[in-house]
Structure formats: structure tokens, C-alpha cells
Amino acid sequence: MICKGFSTMFYVLAIVLASCTVVESVAATSVNVTLECYQTEDSGGPDEARLDITIDGGNTYSERKSMNNHGTPWSLAFSFNNNIRLQLWDEDAGTWIDPHDELGTFVLDTSQVTKTLQFTDFRGHGSHYRVFWSAP
Numbered sequence: 001m002i003c004k005g006f007s008t009m010f011y012v013l014a015i016v017l018a019s020c021t022v023v024e025s026v027a028a029t030s031v032n033v034t035l036e037c038y039q040t041e042d043s044g045g046p047d048e049a050r051l052d053i054t055i056d057g058g059n060t061y062s063e064r065k066s067m068n069n070h071g072t073p074w075s076l077a078f079s080f081n082n083n084i085r086l087q088l089w090d091e092d093a094g095t096w097i098d099p100h101d102e103l104g105t106f107v108l109d110t111s112q113v114t115k116t117l118q119f120t121d122f123r124g125h126g127s128h129y130r131v132f133w134s135a136p
């Protein structure tokens with residue numbers, strides 16, 4: 001009886017897990033993000049831009065790209081279920097005397113993602129970046 005009870009429990013658990021997986025893939029929101037630099041934070045050269053990305057409150061990871069005034073836009077694509085947090089930095093020495101500069105932070109919610117192209121501005125430390133997003 002115990003064995004039968006366990007096998008039934010595992011069977012139910014398998015069904016629950018399978019339906020969770022289906023719900024998650026249906027709920028995922030895709031977004032295209034493009035960063036344009038109009039004014040670097042560093043003077044006399046490009047920013048060592050670093051974007052810290054946190055998807056659905058998970059582990060933060062980073063992407064890096066050299067960004068200069070009116071240079072090549074930085075295009076990224078993400079998939080998420082609830083929200084995505086983007087924090088842009090210009091990397092400097094990273095020491096107490098020359099720390100990295102935070103240029104801006106933005107949290108994008110699934111409800112804000114539509115086919116219409118929208119944007120927000122980052123102006124940290126005298127820089128000017130524009131973050132565009134839309135559904136693909």
C-alpha cells in the first residue's frame with residue numbers, strides 16, 4: 001500500500017511539473033532592447049559600457065560593449081516571465097578613487113512590452129543613453 005501511495009504521488013507530481021513547464025513557456029515575454037549612446041560618461045573616448053541584467057529576480061549577469069557618441073547601437077534580446085532589470089555602468093578602474101559610474105537603472109515589466117517602440121533615458125554622471133524596447 002505504501003508503494004502504491006508513493007507511485008501515485010510521483011505520478012501526480014509528474015503531471016504538476018509537466019503542466020508548470022507548459023504554463024511557463026506560454027507566459028514568457030520576448031523583448032528586443034537597443035541602447036544608443038548620445039553622450040558618453042568618459043571624456044575623450046568611448047565608455048566601457050557594462051549592462052547588468054537580472055531576469056525574473058534570478059542571478060545577475062553582465063554584457064559589455066564599447067559605446068561612443070552616436071556609434072553603433074547595442075542590440076539585445078531577452079525572454080522573461082515577470083520583469084527584467086537593466087543597470088548600465090561605465091567601467092573605470094573600479095577602485096575607490098576611480099569607481100565604475102552608474103549611468104542608469106530600469107525595470108521592465110511584461111505589461112510594458114508591446115509592438116510599439118518605447119524608450120527611457122539614462123543620464124547618470126552627465127551621460128546620455130537611450131534605451132529602446134519593443135516586442136519582436
Ligand SMILES: [Ca+2]
Nearest residue numbers: 042090092101
Ligand atoms: Ca567613467
Ligand SMILES: [Ca+2]
Nearest residue numbers: 042048091092
Ligand atoms: Ca570608462
